Amino acid sequence: MWREESAERSFRLVVFARLLSICEWVGVRAEDVKSTWSGRTTTTSHQLRVSTMAAFQLLFPLLVSCVAASAHPPRHLPPCQVVQMDVFCSDRSLRSAPDNLPPGVQMLDFSRNQVQNLTQETLAYHTSFHHLNLHSNKIHFIQPGLFKDMIDLKVLDLSRNHLNVFALSKINIGPLTAVKSLDLSSNGLYTGMSDYFLADSPSLETLSLNSNSITKIAQDTFSGSSSLTKISLHNNVILEIEDGAFDSLNHLTELDLSKNSITCITDFNLRNLEVLNLSKNSLELFQSTRSKDSYKLQCLDLSENKMHYFPLLPGKNVLKRLDVSRNQLQSINVTGSSGKQANVIFNYLRYLDMSYNQLQSLPESFFNSMRCLEVLNVSNNCIRSFSVTEEGFLQTVKIINLSYNSLQSLTFGENTLLLLEELFLQGNDLATLDHQIFQRLPSVRHLQLEQNNLQICASDQNHQDAEDCVSFTSMPNLQFLNLSENNLRTLPANAFANTPLKLLDLSLNPGLDMDKDSLSGLEHSLVHLLLRENNISNLNTDLSSLRGLKHIDLSTNQLTTLPMWNKESSIESLNLQNNNLVTLEYSTMLALEHSLKTLYMGSNPLSCCSNLGFLHMVQHSGVVVPDIETVTCVHEEYSEPVNIEKVTQEMCHRAGVQNYIIAVVLTALLLMIVLGLLVKCCQSRKRKHNRSFSA
Incomplete structure (x- = not known):
């Protein structure tokens, strides 16, 4: 009993000592706390009682944690x-x-x-x-x-x-x-x-x-x-910003209000602000004050909002980056009136993103003041035509993305877009273009044309006969060309002459007829060639002449034989999945072995014992087969396909010996049957002869 009272007294002393130090933080006198704790206080001061109760309410969590810490000594910590x-x-x-x-x-x-x-x-x-x-x-x-x-x-x-x-x-x-x-x-x-x-x-x-x-x-x-120079309020539920909330912050340069619930910005007047992020709100309107004052704003992100009209920006601005993507823009007008086109001067603008909107058209005059623009992204809209014919427009642009629109008309004038390096036109309805339209882009090196309806002109085709095709010859800087899913019917000879392509994608053009010289001129430049899903059964084009070719995709075709390669080939990656290959020519595999690093072979009806050279290469060389688990072959002793890793030469030798024995036995039986028939025939003739001389 005494021990329990002693333990309780010690516990109360510990808590009391902690309470004294805590109460000193909030201004309560130690003597008053002692009186309150012992129950013998004589003061009747209402203020003291209030302050003591406030201290207990505020510090109750601390007292609990102190008690827990006293009752449970800390474990050993690193x-x-x-x-x-x-x-x-x-x-x-x-x-x-x-x-x-x-x-x-x-x-x-x-x-x-x-x-x-x-x-x-x-x-x-x-x-x-x-x-x-x-x-x-x-x-x-x-x-x-x-x-x-x-x-x-x-x-x-x-x-x-x-x-x-x-x-x-x-x-x-x-x-x-x-x-x-x-x-x-x-x-x-x-x-x-x-x-x-x-x-x-x-x-x-x-x-x-x-x-x-x-x-x-x-x-x-x-x-x-x-x-304050930088404030981030990302991911709150801000609905309202009172007038003047940021006016006293003369040094504020960056403000992040993204992912909130702001619906409207009117009279924007933060002239010293350089970066403003209002993305992922519910903005329907953004308007700056109509002032002749200069603004320092350089980056404005208004993406993922609900704006129907182009933002009204400061007249005197140094804006370099503007993002209005993923809104509901139907035109570049700043209001619902068709006469109020956005005519803000963008002398310093370098990056403009208007993708994922509902734009029907993009007038050439819109680019009138964009003297420094380098990147223009208007992908995923409803634009039907796009033209740049004025020499002074978009002189500095390097990237234009017009992908996934409804483009039917595309026009580039002479001496325009001289610095354009990358042009994205995939996912449109382009079928009929000026056959030399891309030759007017002297600096273009990356051209994306997949999912259109273009045909390729022959290198010697007359201009008058080239209304339904485009030319890709004599483009000195073009390195990457994607023509997949264009319903290409033919690939004529010398289709890319004098064009140093590094990557050429001709995939998903079923029935593509390739001339044997279609890739002539690419012997030293071409590194990547993609021909997947073209229903090719026999590749007429000589790939062995492409000395620089390192990566080739021939998957999902109907190939029954491998293309011919020699020991001078540089193939490092080869995809032969989903074809009709039964036997891989040993000489071809031997020629590839010195350079080949990666081989895809799944979903082919390979013969186990007719591909021992391939089996040896897989097991004893550095070639990696990423889909090795799906590479199977047919063996006559097994009812199900056998994984190529489980095939051994003994399996095939044993099968050969068994086949030899069976053949010998069948031959012996056949000889015995023949001899039996001969003996029987001779005996029959002898009996007939004896009967003819009987008395």
Whole structure:
């Protein structure tokens, strides 16, 4: 009984001592707490009772954790890693920093631990931090004034905690005298809660409030952090931004409001802002103030919204990147009126993305002021025609993406698009083009034309007869050409003469008739050749002359024999899947063995014992067969196909011996039958002869 009373007394003393130190943080006198705790208090001060109750309500979670810590002594934990003045204690299930931290520690990584109450004791009474990382803990209480003496603290990461619980106490954590970077993301903060962390942060430059539950940005939200240059509010539920909310932030250059619920931006007037991200909202309208003032905005992201009209941008701008993709734009008008086409001057614009909209047309005059544009993306719209005929338009453009529209007409004038390097036209209805349209693009090196209806002109075809085909000869910089899914009927001789192609894709053109000299001129340049799914049964074209060819795809055809190669070939990757190959010529496989690195052979009716050379190559060379599990062959002793890895020469030799024995036995039986018949025939004749001379 005495031992139980003694243990209880010790327990109460521990809790009492902790309560004394805690109450001193909130301004409650130790004498008053002693009186309250012992039950012998004589004061009747209403203020004292209120402050004491407030202290208990605020610090109740801390008392519970203290009791738990006293009842359960800490287990042995792995030591922190110390590198000079930096300490790394992440992922160690710690509730407080070790007592043996080096004096003057500058960086403490205490992320992914079990901290619930952030106090001086939690940080082992150190105040010399420059960088303090506490993300992914369970912090729901911060000792008021904790950061007051941390005059060198520059970076503070409190993300992924439970600071919304602390914010209910309406106590400021400041001052954050020297903090320049503060991360409060993923803390469940509601509207107004961030004020208690930002109220006294005069040096703060970078702030992250990502992934919280903020619905409104009030006018005074950032009034205590006037030095902010970068604010990120990504992934909240912001519906409203009060007028003037960012006006006091004269140094603000980057603002991220992406993935919120903002519906309208009118009178945009942040002239010093350089980067603005409003993607993934519900924007139906974006308009800047009608002012002659210059704006510093360089990057504007309005993608994934609900805008029907082109944004009204500042007249004097230095915009370099504009993204209005994945909206509902039907024209480039700034309002519903057809007479208000976007006529903003884009003298500095380099990147314009209007993909995934509902644009019906794109007038050439729209590019009038785009003197520096390098990338134009209008893919996945409903554009039927596109033309650039004026020499002064799009002089600097390097990439144009017109893929997946409804293009039927395409026109490029002489001396236009002289710097264009990549042109994407896949997924359109192009069938009839000027046969030399691509020769007008002297710098083009990447041309995507799959999923159209184009035919290829012969190199010697007259211009008058070339109305239904396009030419790909004499294009000195073209290296990548994709003509798959074009319903190509023929590939004429010298189709790519004087064009140094490195990659040529002719796949998915069933019934393609290739001339034996169709690839002439590509002997030293062609590296990748794709001919899959063309129903080819016999490849007439001589591939052995393509000395530079390294990768070839002949899958899903009807080949019964391999193309011929010699020892000078450079084939490294060969895809022969889904063909009708029964026997692989040993001489061809031997010629490929010195260069071949990767071979695909699945889904062919191979004969096991007729391909021992291939079997030897697979088992004894460095050739990799990625689909080896699906490569099977037919063996007469087995009712089911046999995996090629399980075939041995003995299986075939044994089969040969057995076949020899059977043949010998059958031959012997046949000879015996023949001899028997001869003997019987002779005996029959002898009997007839004897009868004829009987008396």
